[in-house]
Amino acid sequence: MIHGILPRQAGRPRARRASRILLALSAMAALLGIDVPDPASVPPLGVTVGARPGTAADRVGALFAGGLDGGHFCTAAVVRSEGHDVIATAAHCLDRPDNTFFAPGYRDGEAPYGVWRLTDVFVAPGWRDGEDPDADIAFATLAPLDDARIEDVVGGFPVAGQQPGTVPVTVVGYPSTRETPLSCTNAAELFSSTQRRIDCPDLSGGTSGSPWLVAGELAGVLGGYEGGGTVPEVSYSAVMGERARALYREASAPGAFALAAPASG
Template sequence: MKLLPLGGCLAAGGLLAASFAGIATAAPKVTTSAKLNTAANAGATLEFWTADGGANFKAADPFGLEHKRVPKHVSTGGPAADGKPGIVPATADIPAVAARTKNVNLPKTAGRVFFVLGEDLYSCSASSVQSTYKNLVATAGHCVYDPVGNQSVADKWVFVPGYYQGKAPWGVYVGKQAFTHYDWDVYEDADRDYAFVTVYNGIARDKDRWIDVGPLGTKVGGQGLAYNQKVGKATYVFGYPTAAHEDGDYAYTGHTLKFCYGKPTYPQVESSVKVEEHLALRCSMTGGASGGPWIIGYSSNRRLGYLNGVTSLGGDTDGNLRSDLITSPYFDSETYSVYKAAAPLWSGSIVKKDGTLGLTEVK
């Protein structure tokens, strides 16, 4: 079976070379960016997803990658370091859970991403990650644009942390700007299948008016970031698997957050999508889990740790028609460079004082 992104597949050629504007960085170029929603059209995006009780949320199909043959597992060794190990601390202002439990307390930072490609509605998974203005989301690169359909960035992109049964308990966060690695943008190199997205302040409905619920990180916190780490650390992976297994069994609905746990191996190789250095973890998540956070050092008491990957590939590798493996790009210094381009940027609010939606992007 072949490893493909968890619902779509990757095409060759630089599909986004014209649609993404390069950010000035030291050679070689690392980061590219693209606008998702302006403050002027963010209101229309919000209305699209929340109309009719969130009917479009429930109608979205999973988007991602799946295996098509047994992948080549080269070794369990670690990657050649391109720099010293580094971390960005998680948010410090989210209180710990009052009572300890033997169960895993699911992170408030995790949620679902919703977007439109053409006329079709899709979903992925994602997580809030720490940033200067507490407004940053980490997900998979293929959850920002569709390289199969030769699309530019995804339309009507939103993030819903804590999504549950069609509800948005912490508000809806409209995407503002997406940052990806240059090699993902131009070459569709799945070893760089990650994205960091700035989002506007969260929005919720209060009777006949909209209310601004504040920056993402003030509501749910933000995971830290870890890069150039030794492979094999205990890892929690969270996501919203939605697709049926290949045998037709719907073990998941996409309406609730799930997790897997284990120690990843390296490298996972899949030449059809230019993967040479993915981490791999035994896990039965299906399409819809793409973009979900891989977290090391996770504290169930604080519900926080360090983001060390995002789900990229997944599917069946033993031929029993049931998903059994997921993978993530290895987070290195270039991942940190992409993160650094997005982390200091401000987003703002799209709610006017009278409770209507519109252009209020004034810092």
């Protein structure tokens, strides 16, 4: 676990700093629709809670095999794009794009914003050629639904530039054993020059691809080292470096060419 995020130390400067951190986390919680008793309080750092419906939480959804009856196996999030049609997830979640569907805001068997079909998938050559964990960030475009585009329906997260090594991060994702999303905020730290880690419980199978949000911007997705982690208490994300941002720009451009390998099986 990460300790000393808000150390108890006498002195007004430290107290003022702690107050500012709490206010910032409270604002983040309100933005992401986390279940908290009131807008002035947030769950303790590193505690996983249910994420209630809200403007930002509804931009996150579950990936399904073949449709809602196929079960959800990963998480994805809508990001801003020129075509208003792009989601971000982990590259290892997109092995079968022709049979993958996205349900933003999914809860208890219901898809309030519809079920969206993937069209093109964008993965880096490092993932396509050798499943490099540092390239385990991917983007996909979605077909319109009832003449609407996904970003026009639920909005989208901006994609952040490269972030400092240690930052407060909120992860929102769908464990495959649950029908509602979970959320956790904690300080993420560099595990290596190309990977970050975060200590949050209960982020089990199905949360791969979950957005890592820094001040409302997507700064990574759950994946990378160990496929995102082999225990639910510790998760990883490849650093959102220039390679990933270039991939995002390619996916975002209208008429972009997909880099995905053909669907297997």
